[in-house]
Amino acid sequence: MKALVLAGGRGTRLRPFTHTVPKQLVPVANKPVLFYGLEAIKDAGITDVGVIVGDHGPAIQSALGDGAAFGLNISYIEQHAPLGLAHCVMIAQDFLGDADFLLYLGDNVIIDGVGPLLDAFWRSRPDAMVMTGKVANPSEYGVAEVGPGGVVTGLAEKPASPRSDLALVGAYVFTPVIHQAVRSIKPSWRNEREITDAIDWLLRSGWRVESHLHGGYWKDTGKVEDLLECNRAVLDTAERSIKGQVDDTCEIRGPVVIEEGAQVSGSRITGPAVIGVAAVVRDSQVGPYTSIGADCDIAGAAIENSVVCAGSTVRGSLRNSLIGREAKVSGDIGRPASLVLGDHSQALLHGAAS
Numbered sequence: 001m002k003a004l005v006l007a008g009g010r011g012t013r014l015r016p017f018t019h020t021v022p023k024q025l026v027p028v029a030n031k032p033v034l035f036y037g038l039e040a041i042k043d044a045g046i047t048d049v050g051v052i053v054g055d056h057g058p059a060i061q062s063a064l065g066d067g068a069a070f071g072l073n074i075s076y077i078e079q080h081a082p083l084g085l086a087h088c089v090m091i092a093q094d095f096l097g098d099a100d101f102l103l104y105l106g107d108n109v110i111i112d113g114v115g116p117l118l119d120a121f122w123r124s125r126p127d128a129m130v131m132t133g134k135v136a137n138p139s140e141y142g143v144a145e146v147g148p149g150g151v152v153t154g155l156a157e158k159p160a161s162p163r164s165d166l167a168l169v170g171a172y173v174f175t176p177v178i179h180q181a182v183r184s185i186k187p188s189w190r191n192e193r194e195i196t197d198a199i200d201w202l203l204r205s206g207w208r209v210e211s212h213l214h215g216g217y218w219k220d221t222g223k224v225e226d227l228l229e230c231n232r233a234v235l236d237t238a239e240r241s242i243k244g245q246v247d248d249t250c251e252i253r254g255p256v257v258i259e260e261g262a263q264v265s266g267s268r269i270t271g272p273a274v275i276g277v278a279a280v281v282r283d284s285q286v287g288p289y290t291s292i293g294a295d296c297d298i299a300g301a302a303i304e305n306s307v308v309c310a311g312s313t314v315r316g317s318l319r320n321s322l323i324g325r326e327a328k329v330s331g332d333i334g335r336p337a338s339l340v341l342g343d344h345s346q347a348l349l350h351g352a353a354s
Helices: 033-043 057-064 085-091 115-124 177-184 195-204 224-235
Strands: 002-007 048-053 073-078 101-105 108-110 128-134 142-146 152-157 166-174 209-213 218-220 251-253 256-258 263-265 268-270 273-275 280-282 290-292 297-304 306-308 313-319 328-331 346-349
Touching: 002 033, 002 085, 033 057, 033 101, 033 108, 033 224, 048 057, 057 073, 085 101, 085 177, 085 195, 108 166, 108 224, 115 128, 115 166, 115 209, 128 142, 128 195, 152 195, 152 209, 166 195, 166 218, 177 195, 195 209, 218 224, 224 306, 251 256, 256 268, 268 273, 290 297, 297 306, 306 313
Parallel strands: 002 048, 002 101, 048 073, 128 209, 251 268, 256 273, 263 280, 273 290, 280 297, 290 306, 297 313, 313 328, 328 346
Antiparallel strands: 101 166, 108 218, 128 166, 142 152, 142 166
């Protein structure tokens, strides 16, 4: 079994943030989204991993290296343009060979990992298996129709009138027959080879496709609101750990992680929250559901339900915000501001609440 991880794409729904950082490296609870997937793959016993990269390939390769830090052996495969998930499988055939493989979308976080998906695949050995999850708004997803025994009977991409509430989660298991499927389909109206079309080809050709229902949390972090929701979900699993310096004037409530080298003084930290390595927080209120990255400088601030990336400086009040690396926020508008600020940017807040 091998794994193919998709880390291309341009992350247009996260701009301006993704002008300078790949969406797969945006942090959730102070860890890049892509790392959660790689750790899940390693935990499932897969070590040979191909990573599809695009415009941000050098940044992805710099972050992952040869994979040794994750206990993996990583090979990189370049996709020159975003031509679809099935196209990724096409260009990875030399890497994949005749192996069964896990296809994992690198901007997804699946709490509880992919072990149960692979266990289900090994038990029944279908020609393909898709991970599904129940959603309230299936028209916003690829949707699977599932019959008795978990057999997939149909697929639809963002249907106007969904016939199922089972959305396709960003993990699939394929046997080598998928290579025939991806070469047999035509590009969609988006000029992309869609993985849903390839799976539909399997169904129409008589191959067996099954669904594995994921009962836990999962999220595609492609939009700011989804990324912040994912940050909340991951922080909800945090356990209290105080490794940095906290002075006697501080109030620490609930599951708070303060990493090594961090210095917190005159502040109230309400969990779940994480304060990164060597960050400085003084005279501030942080949390709940806030991740402060490494080397940040937070002073006279109130921050809630936000992600502040490494090296940033914050003065003032933020809520529901995503602040890029080495960005600077200062000033006050009389109420918490909600910002999406790219790397190395500055925001000066001024004025009174209306």
